[in-house]
Amino acid sequence: MPERLEERGPEQGEEHERTRGGPLRAFGLAEVYNPSMVPTLRPGDQLVVQYGAVVRPGDVVVLRHPFRQDLLIVKRVVERRDGGWWVQGDNPYVENDSREFGTVPDELVVARAWVRLRSPRGVQRSPAAVLSWLVSAVRPVRADRWLSRRLRAR
Template identity: 80%
Template sequence: MPEQVHERGPEREGGAGGRRGRRGPVGMFGLAEVYNPSMVPTLRPGDQLVVQYGAAVRPGDVVVVRHPFRQDLLIVKRAVERRDGGWWVRGDNPYVVNDSREFGTVPDELVVARARVRVRPPRGIQRSPLAVVAWALSAVRPLRADRSLSRRLRAR
């Protein structure tokens, strides 16, 4: 099953889940929610992403793209490299193949946004201030190409 993302916020239009939503204004930020495991361990189902519409994409960035065969479906992948015709994208989970290995390059016009920050929702109720601080330190992470798990693994 494809990695599914739902846009949230004022920049979407259309029905629930970001279906047929348009790109937000360049530079505008929005929220997206991850629903499937193709980006594990970087992203897990339930994670929230702060995304920037129209941001420049570099190899290693996590991006939200429209699926080339089902453009009403938004997916989250890692931009691996530029190729003729667009971006080659892959998931970080080696067991999920729904990426450019299946559908080829993603044209630039289908790249919706670049993910900037991942926010992992808390598990259970945080009862103490120390637990809230511990959650905040582990849950909120910038998504930077130079610090990604997959980039470190490829370098070995």
């Protein structure tokens, strides 16, 4: 099942375009609905994203699915290849990524994720549980942690 992402930005429902003077620097929110990025992102997590940001390997990005461009998905950029970016989810059991649809052209990359906001759903109301959630609820989505984890796993 393809991953679904709900995008809520400054111009709800409208296409975010890059301007002639450089990339648009608008920020917005996107909500994760599927498990393809577990353990980094879980269904219900919110992402603070920047439209038109420079993309590098290791970044988590929001992109249009190459076969269903009305569908937004979130993936991690692995590397640059002929024809675009090779993207994969962090969950090895979900293959709705470049292993299925190949490289993704630059024009389908919508935004770069900067911060993950974890949903408080399911958190017990005890002080210890709330404190634990607060510590982990807001976290930057960084490339360096992912790259070092991948290198250690090999």
